Amino acid sequence: MRSDVTGLSESERDALAEIANMGVSRAATSLRQMVGEQVLLSVPAVEIVSRTKAAELAERGGAAKLVAVQQSFEGPFSGRALLIFPEAQSLELVRSIVGDEHSLEDIIDLEQEALAETGNVILNACLATIANVLRRTMRMSLPSVVRGDGTTLFQGPALGSESDLVMFLYIDFTIKNRDIRGFIALLMDLPSIAALKDIVRDFIDGLDKHSGNVG
Amino acid sequence: MNHRVLIVDDSKLARMVMASAFRRIRPDWLLTEATNADEALNAIATGTVEIALIDFNMPGLDGLELVSRIRQRQPNLPIALVSANLQDEIIARARELNASFVAKPVTDEALGAFLSGAALRLRKAAQ
Numbered sequence: 001m002r003s004d005v006t007g008l009s010e011s012e013r014d015a016l017a018e019i020a021n022m023g024v025s026r027a028a029t030s031l032r033q034m035v036g037e038q039v040l041l042s043v044p045a046v047e048i049v050s051r052t053k054a055a056e057l058a059e060r061g062g063a064a065k066l067v068a069v070q071q072s073f074e075g076p077f078s079g080r081a082l083l084i085f086p087e088a089q090s091l092e093l094v095r096s097i098v099g100d101e102h103s104l105e106d107i108i109d110l111e112q113e114a115l116a117e118t119g120n121v122i123l124n125a126c127l128a129t130i131a132n133v134l135r136r137t138m139r140m141s142l143p144s145v146v147r148g149d150g151t152t153l154f155q156g157p158a159l160g161s162e163s164d165l166v167m168f169l170y171i172d173f174t175i176k177n178r179d180i181r182g183f184i185a186l187l188m189d190l191p192s193i194a195a196l197k198d199i200v201r202d203f204i205d206g207l208d209k210h211s212g213n214v215g
Numbered sequence: 216m217n218h219r220v221l222i223v224d225d226s227k228l229a230r231m232v233m234a235s236a237f238r239r240i241r242p243d244w245l246l247t248e249a250t251n252a253d254e255a256l257n258a259i260a261t262g263t264v265e266i267a268l269i270d271f272n273m274p275g276l277d278g279l280e281l282v283s284r285i286r287q288r289q290p291n292l293p294i295a296l297v298s299a300n301l302q303d304e305i306i307a308r309a310r311e312l313n314a315s316f317v318a319k320p321v322t323d324e325a326l327g328a329f330l331s332g333a334a335l336r337l338r339k340a341a342q
Binding site (some may be wrong): 011014015017018019021022023025026028029032038039041043129132133204207208 | 225226227228229231232235238239271272273274298299300301302303304305319320
């Protein structure tokens, strides 16, 4: 098993993908309840990349103008969870949540609040599942809505660290019968990746010691 | 009676978690693992699989597509779809395919309940 911070061994990558998959699958379940249509998910991708590369990955669907609802989380590891989609689809997403009977003016009025609330429900479902699986407590900030290109979304806090590598973990989603697609992403910096690796190792080592309410 | 169980999941971690639950609740049952639909179909073609636990979100054929393939040959094999994706459509499709649904993160209780039901069905089928 490679132990350097910037690399992930096969088993670490697998474990992180599976844990994220559980989180995002629960998030999709919440989103489905809000929009009333099935939410289709891709298989998860886990990458350790520069912020620049993460920004490119965020724009890979072709849309440079994005909307993200983001929440920071803090605990034994910290980072950000983001629900991201093309800005052009923002109103359609809000419409699918509040109902088709509302006028465009109403939808526009509601947009910011509806996005924040949707993000809050979905990202909490995701992060709470991950925290429960890993048996750790995570504090989550209130959601904020950010607009811009990938670079704007993934700007780091004033980076004192020598590297701007991040772990970028994402799963694409599309909403059936609606022209809405996007992805849910988790972004963590290097100290958090190292902490998370330790926690995942503890989790695997502890598999047979606990009374089993994880999967 | 000990049964032969096939665990299908692309994630090694998920298969380890499942195997660890079996060690607690059905330590004597025989487990086989498959990492994708092709491996699962090959394992089932040997005729030795009595119960299957199948992950939903996998590269290639997803779990529901896999169950649908299995059902063409094995209408009565006890199967549970295993996923954290609890959307109505997925659970309903599993039911249509005569498969149970076990939520991830898997609990010993939920897995145990499915396995007890499966064992009962196998016993009845053998009578």
